[in-house]
Amino acid sequence: MQALINGLISGSSIALLALAFQIVYLPTRVFFIALGGLYSIVPCIAIAVKDTGGMSFAVIVAIVGGAMLSAFCEWANHGRLARCNASDGVQLISSLGIYIVIVQMIAMVWGNNTKTLRMELDSVTTFGDNIVVTGAQWVTLLSAIVSIGGFALFLRYSKLGLRLRALADNPIQFTLFGYNINSHRLLAFALGGMFAAISALVTAYDNGFEPYAGLHAVLLAVVAVIVGGQGSFCGAVLGALLLGLIRAEVTWYSSARWQDMTTFALLALFLLLRPQGLLGKKTRLESVS
Amino acid sequence: MNYLLHLLVYFDIYAILALSLNLVVGYCGLLTLAHASFYAIGGYACALLMLTANWGFLPAMLTGAFLSAVASLTISLSAWRLRGDFFVLASLAVQTLIYSAIYNWSSSKYPIGSWENLTNGSFGLTGIPSPKLFGWEINGTFDYAVFATGVAGLCGFILWRLKSSPWGRLLLAMRDDELAARGLGKNTRLAKIQAIAIASAIAAVAGALYATHVRYLNPDSASLDESILMLNMVIVGGLGNFRGPLVGAAILVGLPEILRFFDFPDAQAANLRLLIYGLLLVLLMHFRPQGIAGNYRLE
Numbered sequence: 001m002q003a004l005i006n007g008l009i010s011g012s013s014i015a016l017l018a019l020a021f022q023i024v025y026l027p028t029r030v031f032f033i034a035l036g037g038l039y040s041i042v043p044c045i046a047i048a049v050k051d052t053g054g055m056s057f058a059v060i061v062a063i064v065g066g067a068m069l070s071a072f073c074e075w076a077n078h079g080r081l082a083r084c085n086a087s088d089g090v091q092l093i094s095s096l097g098i099y100i101v102i103v104q105m106i107a108m109v110w111g112n113n114t115k116t117l118r119m120e121l122d123s124v125t126t127f128g129d130n131i132v133v134t135g136a137q138w139v140t141l142l143s144a145i146v147s148i149g150g151f152a153l154f155l156r157y158s159k160l161g162l163r164l165r166a167l168a169d170n171p172i173q174f175t176l177f178g179y180n181i182n183s184h185r186l187l188a189f190a191l192g193g194m195f196a197a198i199s200a201l202v203t204a205y206d207n208g209f210e211p212y213a214g215l216h217a218v219l220l221a222v223v224a225v226i227v228g229g230q231g232s233f234c235g236a237v238l239g240a241l242l243l244g245l246i247r248a249e250v251t252w253y254s255s256a257r258w259q260d261m262t263t264f265a266l267l268a269l270f271l272l273l274r275p276q277g278l279l280g281k282k283t284r285l286e287s288v289s
Numbered sequence: 290m291n292y293l294l295h296l297l298v299y300f301d302i303y304a305i306l307a308l309s310l311n312l313v314v315g316y317c318g319l320l321t322l323a324h325a326s327f328y329a330i331g332g333y334a335c336a337l338l339m340l341t342a343n344w345g346f347l348p349a350m351l352t353g354a355f356l357s358a359v360a361s362l363t364i365s366l367s368a369w370r371l372r373g374d375f376f377v378l379a380s381l382a383v384q385t386l387i388y389s390a391i392y393n394w395s396s397s398k399y400p401i402g403s404w405e406n407l408t409n410g411s412f413g414l415t416g417i418p419s420p421k422l423f424g425w426e427i428n429g430t431f432d433y434a435v436f437a438t439g440v441a442g443l444c445g446f447i448l449w450r451l452k453s454s455p456w457g458r459l460l461l462a463m464r465d466d467e468l469a470a471r472g473l474g475k476n477t478r479l480a481k482i483q484a485i486a487i488a489s490a491i492a493a494v495a496g497a498l499y500a501t502h503v504r505y506l507n508p509d510s511a512s513l514d515e516s517i518l519m520l521n522m523v524i525v526g527g528l529g530n531f532r533g534p535l536v537g538a539a540i541l542v543g544l545p546e547i548l549r550f551f552d553f554p555d556a557q558a559a560n561l562r563l564l565i566y567g568l569l570l571v572l573l574m575h576f577r578p579q580g581i582a583g584n585y586r587l588e
Binding site: 093098271 | 374381390563587
């Protein structure tokens with residue numbers, strides 16, 4: 001039971017990042033590895049601001065900073081490449097380049113060591129006999145529910161959400177209807193950066209952070225997207241929760257060192273046997289990739 | 290002088306890796322992140338056979354190359370069905386699985402090389418003997434530089450002959466239009482398997498060279514960062530021809546040495562070097578997507 005709860009909570013922080021990846025990937029088809037760089041830099045911003053402006057101000061600055069940085073990646077790099085009709089591979093490689101640049105800058109400015117956002121010991125809530133939920137886990141769970149729920153409502157009921165879904169569905173027709181594709185792409189990147197920032201902050205608050213953790217986190221998110229079904233937002237969240245559960249169970253019953261092996265074995269299984277994911281419709285991979 | 294010879298050995302190793310990776314990325318058009326794992330399989334197989342079974346260098350290296358070629362089936366079979374981003378992900382899965390296997394296949398209760406403690410985990414293998422070839426004991430840096438250059442030359446020659454053969458042209462045809470190549474009755478699946486297996490076997494040779502040169506091997510040589518570095522080399526240097534990867538390897542080996550002339554603190558120099566690689570990737574994608582000396586643009 002404890003493993004189940006731990007899994008759901010760590011899964012919800014993966015879900016935030018998976019959603020961030022998906023918000024960028026579906027409308028723009030950019031495999032946004034640089035999200036890993038954002039994931040690493042956001043807690044650093046928060047720590048730098050915290051000393052002068054207090055915690056809540058630092059969180060706001062960090063989230064806005066993450067969104068702006070992500071939008072800057074689109075404005076300066078991916079958008080320009082897309083207007084030159086660059087292929088998927090080119091987008092991926094340049095995103096990888098941005099990731100390397102951001103991470104190395106963090107390492108040069110703030111150093112390589114692991115840091116944490118939380119200074120004091122964590123409070124603990126106990127249910128029943130032996131089920132423990134820490135304060136940081138509550139924070140993770142609540143911010144995941146609020147932001148994922150908010151995003152679901154935004155997609156479902158607002159005009160802008162509808163337009164984002166339309167862009168994801170068919171970019172060419174979207175342009176034909178007279179909407180500006182560039183500004184909507186910019187919005188998608190900013191939203192993606194925002195969700196990545198929230199995910200990074202809750203993880204940094206719970207477990208601490210170091211510059212090189214970003215890539216691993218993004219890869220987990222991508223596995224979640226593939227498992228859940230890479231055509232939908234819902235699938236990403238479902239896949240992330242499932243992945244969190246599986247990783248927690250593996251840790252509980254065997255050892256944390258098999259976590260990655262199980263995760264990527266799962267990825268290989270899904271890619272070979274069910275590449276459309278749990279919620280996806282059956283299509284040919286070539287047509288969606 | 291010793292320093293230059295040392296650099297030459299590293300250049301040889303990276304040149305072998307870059308040329309072999311180019312066979313997959315530049316000639317088959319498949320972006321793979323698993324190359325470092327085949328490099329590590331070659332290194333580990335060679336080192337373990339030499340350490341625990343007292344094999345000679347040549348049979349140990351060839352066994353490593355064979356194992357690596359067999360392991361490469363995991364990515365070439367997924368290349369049958371997957372393309373683009375999905376193939377990258379599949380190769381990433383293979384890379385992580387092999388890395389975790391090397392990292393976790395250890396137990397302190399058993400001697401190194403037994404079935405329970407094959408790789409000695411994160412501690413790595415130490416005291417790998419230096420190679421001996423037909424009675425030639427390769428010991429000093431000069432000997433090793435000559436040896437490594439010879440091996441690199443041989444690998445380069447094999448790859449060059451392959452690329453200018455009809456089979457090499459089949460790869461190019463398949464990369465540019467797989468459907469058309471299949472329409473002409475070519476077995477593109479078999480060609481992919483062959484190309485990836487050959488590239489992996491040659492990467493394993495580079496791994497064996499590295500293991501016997503440094504005489505220490507740890508799981509870092511199978512890490513994702515190592516794969517990214519190799520990919521970086523090929524993409525910066527250039528894809529799809531013979532000189533591109535050589536340029537990439539030269540830049541990779543030369544850049545840290547050039548940075549040495551400026552007075553950076555040592556701790557920052559490594560970060561700065563990687564930062565420059567990252568920046569090069571971003572800029573090249575905008576201004577020269579085929580790399581500095583290449584002639585193929587990534588799909």
